[in-house]
Structures are given as C-alpha cells and as structure tokens.
Amino acid sequence: MSQVSAIPRISLTWLLVAQVLVIIPHLSHLPLWIIGLWLGSAAWRVQIFRMRARYPNAWAKGGLMLAAALGVFLSRGSLIGLDAGVVLLVAAFVLKLLEMHTRRDALVLVFLGFFVVVTAYLFDDSMLMALYSFLPVTALLAALIGLQQSNLATQPWPTVRLAGGMMLQALPVMLLLFVFFPRMGPLWSLPVPNDKATTGLSDSMAPADIADLSRSAALAFRASFNGETPPRSELYWRALTFDRFDGRRWSQSDYAEFAPAAQWQKQGEPVSYSIVMQPSSQRWLFALDVAETTLEQTRQMSDFRLQRRQPVDRSLIYQATSWPKALREPQPSTESLRRALQLPEQVDPRSRAWAQQLKRDYPQPEQLVEAMLSHFNQQPFAYTLRPPALGPNSIDDFLFETRSGFCAHYAGAMTFVLRAAGIPARVVAGYQGGEYNPAGNYVQVRQFDAHAWVEYWQSGRGWVSVDPTFQVAPERIESGLEDALSGEQTFLEDSPFSPLRYRNLSWLNELRLAWDNINYGWQRWVLGYQSQQQLEFLQRWLGRVDAQTLVMGLVGGGGLMLGLLALWLFKPWQRARDPQQRVFQRFERLLVRHGVTRQQGEGPRDYAARAALQLPAQAQAIQAFALAFEAQRYAGQAASAAELRLCLRALRRSLPWRLTRLES
Incomplete structure (x- = not known):
C-alpha cells in the first residue's frame, strides 16, 4: 500500500472514538451482540495497524456479514422495519472498519457515520440528543481532517480544535437553512413493526390497562392556553370513546370510523389552546370537548374525538378550539343509540337487577345518574391501583364484592348499569388534569394522568359527561393521582428515582419545571417548525411569502452569512496598517x-x-x-x-x- 493511500494513525484514532460516540445513543435499542461486534472489530483493526494481523479475506468478510444479518433476524424477528434497519446499518458501520484499506474507504466510513448519527433522531429527538450529536459529528470531522496530507495529521488536539471551529462556522448556514429551506415530508420511511410496544392508551380498555399506565411518568402531551388556564377539574382530555363491551373489555366499534360527524351546537365561551403531542403510533389526538382544529388530514369523528389519517409517529403540534358547554348530538341516529345500549348476554345478573330497581325508583335518567353517583359516594368504595382480582362477572364482583378499583372500574360499571337501565351510555378514555408549569404557562400531561369517565345521552341535553371517580376520590380530579394515592404510597412505585416523586422538595421541583420548560420550547420552536409554522413565521416577518421570496431569502441570507463568515475568518480589521x-x-x-x-x-x-x-x-x-x-x-x-x-x-x-x- 502506498504512503499516499495509507490511513494516518490520527485519523484511525478519531474514527474509533467517533464510532463509540455514534453508537452510544443507540444502546437503548441495540442488541448486546453489537457491542461485542464493535469491540472485536476495533481490536482487530488496531492489530492490523500494528502489522500484527491481516485484513479479513473475502470468505471471512462474507461470514461476518451473514452472521450480522442472522443476529439481526434473531434479535428483531425480521430484516425489515425501523429497529432491524437501524441495527443493520450500525452493524455495517462497525464491520466497515475491517474492510478499510485506503483513504477512500475511510471516507466512506466517515460519511456512513454521519448517516448513523441522523438515525438516532428516529428514536430520540430531544434537545439533549441534539446537543450530544455535536460530539460524534466533531469526532467524524476530526477523522476527516486527519485523512488529509497536512501537518495536523500527527496532532490530535489541533485536529479536533479545527473540527470544532468548522462546526462553529457551519452554524450560521445551518440556522439559515433551518429558517428558510422549505419543509418537506420524508422522502422515505421504514415500516414500524405492528407489535412494537408503545406507551399510552390503546383502542380497547380493561381496568388493569389504565392502572398500568398510571405507573408511568412518560409525557403524553403539553398544552398552552390562549388566555387563562382552566382549573384542573375542568381538564378532561378526550382521546377515545368505547361503545362495545364483551364482558371483560371495552372497545370502540368500527361504526365510528365510517359514520358521519355528529351534529352539535356551540354554546358558551370557547377555549383556545395549542398542544405539543408526543409520538404515540396511534391516529387519535387529545382535546377538550367539543374540539375543532385546522390541522391537515384531521377530522372530528362521530363520537367527537379528533383523528388523523396517519398515526402520530413524531412530535406533533396543533391548534384547537373547544366549547366545553356545547350541546352534543341532540338528535342522534338510531344506530348510535343502539350501540350505546349494547350489552353481552348472560353476564353480571346482579348488576342488571340493580339497574332495573334503580329504573323503578328513579324513572328520569338524570335522577338515576344522581342516585348512582350518590351510591358511589356514600358506600364504602375505595380508589386504589391494587384492586382485587375479578371473576367472570367482573361488574358484579366490583359493585357488590370488592368495591375497590381504579377509574376504569367505576366508569365501566356505571356505563353497564346505565345501559341495563335503558339509558344510552359509553365510556370515554383520555387524560384528566395535568401539572401546571408556571415557568412556561402551560400544562404537562403524563401517562399517570390517564383517566376514564362516562357520558350518557338524555333527551334535550344530548350527551352529558359524568365522572363517578370524583365521588370516590375527589382529590384525584382536583389535585392529581399523587394525592389520591397518598394513603397507599403506590404513586410511581416502580420509578424510585423519578423527580416527580420528590415534588415536595421545592428547589428540585423548580429545577425540574425549568428544564421541562426548556424542552417545551425546543419542541414548539424547533421540532414544531414545520411547513405551516414556517409559513406563518415568514409571513409575520416578510409579509406575503412565495417560492421566489424563499429563494431570494436563501440566496441573500446565504450571501450575507458567507460574507460575515469571511470577515470572521480573515479579520481584515486586525491587519496592521502599512x-x-x-x-x-x-x-x-x-x-x-x-x-x-x-x-x-x-x-x-x-x-x-x-x-x-x-x-x-x-x-x-x-x-x-x-x-x-x-x-x-x-x-x-x-x-x-x-x-x-x-x-x-x-x-x-x-x-x-x-x-x-x-x-x-
């Protein structure tokens, strides 16, 4: 190998460092054998450089490639999809070390490293990840500089200083492109496995499901209001409506997917707000009743929920306006009422009998509802994340035996009894409340705020929402889950180091809220800077914006940035006058x-x-x-x-x- 094509020691060193920095963000979703593969490949490459080992021959390289593909298949169950694709890419990035003979091969490895850095954003697009990515990119640039024939080829620290300076010089151009370059949808995508676990609500509900969510502190969304933030007790964020019950689980029927939007009348003062929603891999959005939004490819369904055409697979920002006092479907369709009365045959006979007794004692729907709420309030019902197991007749067991449960127990039982009494009713699932952050004047809603309540239909009033959980644990609605579970100490018991468990420490809580406010700003102004937000921003500063304006802005701004960069590089004002x-x-x-x-x-x-x-x-x-x-x-x-x-x-x-x- 000629001296010209040989890979300098400093470049190889920075390539190895860059590989470590590139792989670190992927450790949470990479199989452990990738770490062993890198350690073995790096050690082999170092021995090749020291002339104590040979390059692998064609058979060895083919065997390594097949072994890596087999490892991906065994660990991911497929060779396609998001997870499998990223693992394959990282494996290729590692194995390329052993095939690297010349500077051209090293250039391929550097460029492949840049691409692997970008794939980390498929799993984590937080501000910390963005700041961290400067480290592997700088190391890759240092390796690129080390490949050049210069006096820096044997000096590690001047090399990395030069790489850092290049990064700083690129920042103005990066900001210019971020502001002006037109936002486009992804040019390619990897299919997400159907069995990929996601944190959040699902399209069916059993009591234990929401109880499990309430053990998670993962963020669901943040909401900021245009004006005064409503009280916590009024924040009922609808996500899904369940109108089908099989004796154990509540689920939504296919009817809502194809039925026309429900009729409703705007009443009272509207509430306007914006939401930054975390990826959920589901199509529904979160909003207060009854909501309208201008978000593209989103419509209001027949059960008043908002739903997109495509799943929310990345952070999504949207505006919504709600009318909490709206009259919802005063004249529903016959099919809608029929589905709101559906019950399985020959289950929970005691609950059915109680429903008939309530119907005789309280012939008016409103009276019967009040009687049930009073029953939950006056009888020894308990609110807990550790309810006893229920038998085949789950509603009977809960109402007359255990009397201990979570919000899904109360909402499901009340909906069952109302239906058995001939009153159309359904379960609404979503989130209730949220923690107010005074630093940014917004509400952050987490998975432990998951909640279920009831809505029933009454002639002249339409659908009316009631929350039986409030009768048993009013502190859950007014203060939050932590206060409601203070007696049994089960709040985030699986997350002992979560800062949310130590909100009583004022200094720690203030730091947590301040950091969350920074992340909220990152999501709104950086991740949320999509085509619509870009258009609004540019129109606010430049007036009418079209393609010609964008091109002129890019060219003019680019020229200005390059001129300023040239001044900063050459510093003509520092030249001695002669x-x-x-x-x-x-x-x-x-x-x-x-x-x-x-x-x-x-x-x-x-x-x-x-x-x-x-x-x-x-x-x-x-x-x-x-x-x-x-x-x-x-x-x-x-x-x-x-x-x-x-x-x-x-x-x-x-x-x-x-x-x-x-x-x-």
Missing part, C-alpha cells in the same frame, strides 16, 4: 502594466534594477523610488509615505501615457 507597503504594491502594479512582473522571492532592489534595464527611459525614476523605499523600509530613516507617493507620481508621469492611463 502605508509603505501599500505604496510599493502600487509601484509593482504599475510596472506589471508595462511588462515587468516581479518574480517569486525577488527583493525590491533586484526588482527595481531589472525594471530599469527593461525600461531605460524611466531608469532614473525607478531607482529613485527604490532608494526611497529602502531608506524608509530598511534603513529606518524617518519619512512619511507621502515622499514615496511623490516618487511614484514622478515615475507614472515618465511612463507612456496610454498604459499609465490604464493603470490609473
């Missing part, structure tokens, strides 16, 4: 016009002597200027540049008029 040298440069340009070009390394005296030989008619003027320049420049004689300019003017007058005129 009037003598400037006059000599004018002297040199004048002679060049007359065919006398200064040779490289030629001193002023020799240059003047050669010019005098080629221009004998002006020899005296040339020698006079050269002597004056030497006296001032080297002999230290006190004189101003004005004397040199006089000598130069005399020389110019002695030269032929046409060429002198051109020089002037």
